[in-house]
Amino acid sequence: MTLTRRHFVAGGAAAVLAGGSGCTKADVAAAKRWFGKPAAPALPKTLTPPAAAEIDWPMHVLNRLTFGARPGDHARVTAMGAEAFIAEQLAPARIDDDACARVIRHEFESLADPESTLFPRQDDAKDPLAQLFPAMKDKGARVGHLYEYKEKVLLEDLTRATLLRAVLSERQLFEVMVQFWSDHFNIDPSKADAKWLKAADDRDVIRAHALGRFRDLLRASAVSPAMLWYLDGRVNRKGKPEDRPNENYARELLELHTLGVHGGYTQQDVIETARCLTGWTVRDRKKFFRGRVEFQPRQHDDGPKRVLGTEIPAGLGARDLDRVLEILTAHPATARHLAEKLCRRFIADEPPAAAVAATASAFAQSGGSIPATLRALFATPEFKAPEYRGTKFKRPFHFVVSALRAANAETDAGKPVIDHLLRLGHAPFRYATPDGYPETATHWRNGLLWRWNFAAALAENRIKGTRVEPAELQRRLGGEAALMATVLGRTPTAAERAAFAESEAGLALLVASPGFQYA
Amino acid sequence: MTTQAVITGNGDERRTLVTVFLRGAADGLALVPPTADDHYHRARPRLGIKPGAAVKLDERFGLHPRLAPLAGAWAEGQLAIVHACGTEDQTRSHFEAQDLMEHGGVVAGGWLGRWLQTRPPERRGALACVAVGKALPECLLGAPAATVMQSLDEFAIGGKAPRFGSQLERLYAMERGELGAAARDTFAALARIEAMRTTAYRAADGAAYGRDEFSAGLAQLARLIKADVGLEAASIDLGGWDSHIAQEGQVETLAGRLAAGLDAFRRDLGPRLATTTIVVMTEFGRTVEENSAFGTDHGRGSALFVLGGGVRGGRVHGAWHGLAPEGLERRGVLEGYGDLPVWNNYRDVLAPVLARHGADAAALAKVFPEWELKPLAGMYG
Numbered sequence: 008m009t010l011t012r013r014h015f016v017a018g019g020a021a022a023v024l025a026g027g028s029g030c031t032k033a034d035v036a037a038a039k040r041w042f043g044k045p046a047a048p049a050l051p052k053t054l055t056p057p058a059a060a061e062i063d064w065p066m067h068v069l070n071r072l073t074f075g076a077r078p079g080d081h082a083r084v085t086a087m088g089a090e091a092f093i094a095e096q097l098a099p100a101r102i103d104d105d106a107c108a109r110v111i112r113h114e115f116e117s118l119a120d121p122e123s124t125l126f127p128r129q130d131d132a133k134d135p136l137a138q139l140f141p142a143m144k145d146k147g148a149r150v151g152h153l154y155e156y157k158e159k160v161l162l163e164d165l166t167r168a169t170l171l172r173a174v175l176s177e178r179q180l181f182e183v184m185v186q187f188w189s190d191h192f193n194i195d196p197s198k199a200d201a202k203w204l205k206a207a208d209d210r211d212v213i214r215a216h217a218l219g220r221f222r223d224l225l226r227a228s229a230v231s232p233a234m235l236w237y238l239d240g241r242v243n244r245k246g247k248p249e250d251r252p253n254e255n256y257a258r259e260l261l262e263l264h265t266l267g268v269h270g271g272y273t274q275q276d277v278i279e280t281a282r283c284l285t286g287w288t289v290r291d292r293k294k295f296f297r298g299r300v301e302f303q304p305r306q307h308d309d310g311p312k313r314v315l316g317t318e319i320p321a322g323l324g325a326r327d328l329d330r331v332l333e334i335l336t337a338h339p340a341t342a343r344h345l346a347e348k349l350c351r352r353f354i355a356d357e358p359p360a361a362a363v364a365a366t367a368s369a370f371a372q373s374g375g376s377i378p379a380t381l382r383a384l385f386a387t388p389e390f391k392a393p394e395y396r397g398t399k400f401k402r403p404f405h406f407v408v409s410a411l412r413a414a415n416a417e418t419d420a421g422k423p424v425i426d427h428l429l430r431l432g433h434a435p436f437r438y439a440t441p442d443g444y445p446e447t448a449t450h451w452r453n454g455l456l457w458r459w460n461f462a463a464a465l466a467e468n469r470i471k472g473t474r475v476e477p478a479e480l481q482r483r484l485g486g487e488a489a490l491m492a493t494v495l496g497r498t499p500t501a502a503e504r505a506a507f508a509e510s511e512a513g514l515a516l517l518v519a520s521p522g523f524q525y526a
Numbered sequence: 527m528t529t530q531a532v533i534t535g536n537g538d539e540r541r542t543l544v545t546v547f548l549r550g551a552a553d554g555l556a557l558v559p560p561t562a563d564d565h566y567h568r569a570r571p572r573l574g575i576k577p578g579a580a581v582k583l584d585e586r587f588g589l590h591p592r593l594a595p596l597a598g599a600w601a602e603g604q605l606a607i608v609h610a611c612g613t614e615d616q617t618r619s620h621f622e623a624q625d626l627m628e629h630g631g632v633v634a635g636g637w638l639g640r641w642l643q644t645r646p647p648e649r650r651g652a653l654a655c656v657a658v659g660k661a662l663p664e665c666l667l668g669a670p671a672a673t674v675m676q677s678l679d680e681f682a683i684g685g686k687a688p689r690f691g692s693q694l695e696r697l698y699a700m701e702r703g704e705l706g707a708a709a710r711d712t713f714a715a716l717a718r719i720e721a722m723r724t725t726a727y728r729a730a731d732g733a734a735y736g737r738d739e740f741s742a743g744l745a746q747l748a749r750l751i752k753a754d755v756g757l758e759a760a761s762i763d764l765g766g767w768d769s770h771i772a773q774e775g776q777v778e779t780l781a782g783r784l785a786a787g788l789d790a791f792r793r794d795l796g797p798r799l800a801t802t803t804i805v806v807m808t809e810f811g812r813t814v815e816e817n818s819a820f821g822t823d824h825g826r827g828s829a830l831f832v833l834g835g836g837v838r839g840g841r842v843h844g845a846w847h848g849l850a851p852e853g854l855e856r857r858g859v860l861e862g863y864g865d866l867p868v869w870n871n872y873r874d875v876l877a878p879v880l881a882r883h884g885a886d887a888a889a890l891a892k893v894f895p896e897w898e899l900k901p902l903a904g905m906y907g
């Protein structure tokens with residue numbers, strides 16, 4: 008499929024495919040489907056539901072590595088072995104995800120990587136990114152087109168695409184990690200030019216490196232145009248002697264992105280880090296080459312610096328950036344901080360110390376390989392321990408996506424679903440401060456009413472653009488008990504069976520029940 | 527001891543902050559005219575509010591005649607005003623100015639949302655934050671869980687199956703720990719709202735809400751506050767203030783709605799006003815001079831109102847230097863009076879209000895980062 012919506016707007020392309028101007032609505036619908044309209048994926052042949060009274064090992068792995076099991080997933084993972092499933096998810100490039108990719112390509116022109124650009128590419132010799140990080144060259148030329156869109160369109164597209172990918176993608180762990188890093192390197196696009204540039208950050212930073220190497224992820228984030236806006240790196244300069252560096256990004260870089268708040272750095276380290284980063288800026292929307300990242304040597308403080316006890320000699324210019332990021336990536340506090348956050352996400356709100364230590368050690372030994380770190384985490388006895396199974400309170404996004412997946416819903420991820428996420432306080436890209444949406448249950452228990460109402464609206468097909476067929480699903484699964492076990496990930500308790508029977512609310516009650524709030 | 531103390535379990539009385547945004551740039555010099563200032567009448571020969579027509583506030587200012595219903599709150603010391611208030615930014619674009627003011631500067635998220643984020647998690651109940659209207663306003667961006675509502679009817683357990691709610695309650699009753707407690711709180715709040723819904727609402731004696739949307743929204747908020755559902759912050763808009771042409775009628779209508787709504791809300795809340803604050807703000811004011819079309823154009827400073835518990839009302843707070851042309855703000859080489867400057871930054875006015883609602887210095891630094899706060903002194907005793 009080489010056509011893009013950039014060249015053919017949806018209706019026009021559909022009309023062309025349907026053979027000209029005399030096409031009917033049905034033709035257009037058929038053409039749209041051919042492009043890849045979001046649809047409920049076909050159910051697999053084997054739909055055997057979980058048979059244990061407690062969450063078993065395959066179910067646990069599905070609960071934690073994915074945004075929720077779809078009907079048949081438990082049977083598939085049981086058959087292939089949970090360890091094989093983990094290995095499969097850690098290598099997303101080898102998982103065929105064409106169906107999801109086609110939907111995203113079709114639905115979201117704005118998120119496509121532009122094949123050509125309006126503006127000439129920057130001469131490599133003049134591009135500081137190409138000089139420092141050859142893999143990142145031409146980034147500037149690849150963001151300008153975003154300004155052609157209304158910022159509301161970009162935010163809506165990004166939000167919908169995030170939800171659709173979480174629901175549809177076979178690369179579930181990858182999507183889980185995209186969410187993890189989106190929180191870790193949180194950018195609220197409501198600030199200034201980040202309105203347009205967050206889409207590039209999502210593409211070139213988060214999704215490009217979600218299961219790659221932390222060093223690359225950190226580098227990409229440090230020179231992400233949206234981040235330069237969001238944390239004021241663009242105005243961190245030392246042009247005149249009286250200029251004081253803007254410490255905003257440097258502080259969050261140490262506190263949130265790398266070492267952690269108790270990572271042993273001082274205020275002087277923050278200042279020295281900020282000095283290293285002076286001169287990096289981004290062109291605003293009133294200039295040519297808007298959104299392009301630049302290094303302005305005259306705004307750079309080129310004196311010697313000392314960060315966390317390591318000397319950075321004078322005169323390195325733009326290369327200060329790489330030096331300081333190396334120091335931070337290799338620091339043991341970074342390994343520990345990331346390990347703790349990962350264990351909090353994948354094991355428990357109060358992560359067990361032994362698992363954190365093992366994960367931190369894997370991070371350090373692998374030079375910051377994210378898959379190697381996760382592989383070690385998933386191999387810890389704590390991750391496997393039955394006591395932690397079914398105890399992670401789902402954050403609202405996880406709750407909503409797991410319900411859509413469990414019910415095998417067809418969804419366009421349109422405004423009506425997003426409105427539920429907004430009401431639940433967890434729509435993507437709506438978190439103001441750089442610490443990202445909180446992870447632990449404490450922050451999320453109070454939205455129960457809106458969880459219950461989402462459950463009812465979903466089960467009763469009152470969310471426009473989203474459709475479930477609970478009766479058909481129950482028939483395919485082989486009855487009420489099978490539906491309950493599929494949704495809950497274990498056989499229901501006597502109380503759940505009684506409530507299910509007496510309420511006559513079926514799927515709504517299951518999704519709203521206490522058991523479904525946990526993974 | 528209120529029932530609220532029982533619900534939140536912390537023995538602390540909950541306070542509610544309501545922001546009213548007058549969209550379109552309300553003319554502070556019509557709402558709170560400096561009637562004693564000759565320059566005012568010279569700059570507005572046709573539109574100026576004559577001293578005899580205005581409700582006299584003090585030696586300097588009066589109230590627009592249609593704001594007369596607020597005279598009671600003023601006399602009882604519940605209403606304070608800050609004049610020449612606004613943002614330091616020079617933009618005269620409605621959209622940009624509203625955005626900046628609601629965000630609290632070039633900052634991500636809204637100031638009210640960031641404030642709510644500093645609140646302890648146990649205060650973030652299902653109904654802690656409500657926006658009356660169709661969409662979440664920018665000031666609430668980043669709130670932990672904000673609810674956009676047009677009617678109280680939205681606070682109910684949906685679902686067609688009649689026993690959905692009761693069976694849920696049964697299942698959650700078996701939950702120990704904090705999830706069970708959160709569910710019980712939710713069912714308790716729903717029961718109170720249900721009780722309200724099934725009884726026709728009678729506002730407290732003397733509260734005469736208007737028939738417009740603004741009054742209707744305030745009445746819903748008053749019900750929520752009185753029902754102790756844990757409302758910490760709410761927002762509501764009153765738009766349509768962009769009065770470039772023949773503004774008298776336009777301002778009269780809107781001022782009438784504003785005053786009727788606010789006064790009814792105040793009376794309806796009764797003793798609960800002591801734990802409630804209403805802040806009325808707008809993105810910028812209007813030119814000191816009237817234009818040839820009997821209107822006014824985009825200016826800078828405007829008036830901000832604070833109504834509620836604890837405020838030192840009955841006085842105009844903050845800096846005021848009169849309308850002598852040399853003290854006003856010039857745009858280019860324009861002749862005449864120019865604009866009323868912003869002598870009182872809105873953040874410095876909001877800071878003591880937020881402090882009243884529990885924000886300490888650390889919280890204020892998060893709400894208004896990159897702004898050196900000089901909280902307006904004397905607003906609270």
